[in-house]
Amino acid sequence: MPKQTRQEIIKNLLNSNIVETQEQLVELLRDTGVDVTQATVSRDIKDMQLIKVPIRDGRYRYSLPVDNPATSAGSLDSVLSDALQSVGRQDYFVNLILSPGSGPAVASILQARADDRIFAIVPADASILLICRGSEEAIALTSELGILLEK
Known part of the structure; x- marks a missing residue:
């Protein structure tokens, strides 16, 4: 075949x-x-280029890479609603604390979104540091991501 x-x-x-x-x-x-x-x-x-994304109960599943910005927002919301534990901001830095192992998957989805407000993404196993282009962009991202914590 x-x-x-x-x-x-x-x-x-x-x-x-x-x-x-x-x-x-x-x-x-x-x-x-x-x-x-x-x-x-x-x-x-x-x-x-399959990725592993978190599912409930601390497990992971294989997923297709996200290459369409129109669909990545929904994927990001879904992954983040399961993985996101807290969001913090300092000047133009936004720090995401995530469930263990979910950092690479969330970072991959964020990169696929190509959000112009984000200058760089520094992923780790259970966190991501977003370096924004300015304080206003960091405030807006923190607010958007904070809404997901409330869901």
């Missing part, structure tokens, strides 16, 4: 299933008649 076809099947599986491990993805592919090894799936994950 061509790689492109297999990767299209993977996209469909990720959109219709919660896949937490490579082994689960191998089994789902085999259930659809695609005989693959874990090594092949691992290469597909890297090639497709």
Whole structure:
């Protein structure tokens, strides 16, 4: 089977299933008649730039990368509502405290948004430092992200 076809099947599986491990993805592919090894799936994950995003109960699932700013706002809201624990601001810095392991996924979504107010994103495992272009931008971002804490 061509790689492109297999990767299209993977996209469909990720959109219709919660896949937490490579082994689960191998089994789902085999259930659809695609005989693959874990090594092949691992290469597909890297090639497709799949990310792991947090789900409830401290677990993670594979997800397609967000490359459309129109859809990334909804994805960010969803991921942040689960992961965000607090938001702080100092001058033009905004610090996000997140649930453990969610920093890279949230940073990836923030980068995909290409928000002009953000100059740089410094992710860690359970936090992200946003460096804004100015204090006004930092205040606006802090306010927007703080609303998600109230949900």
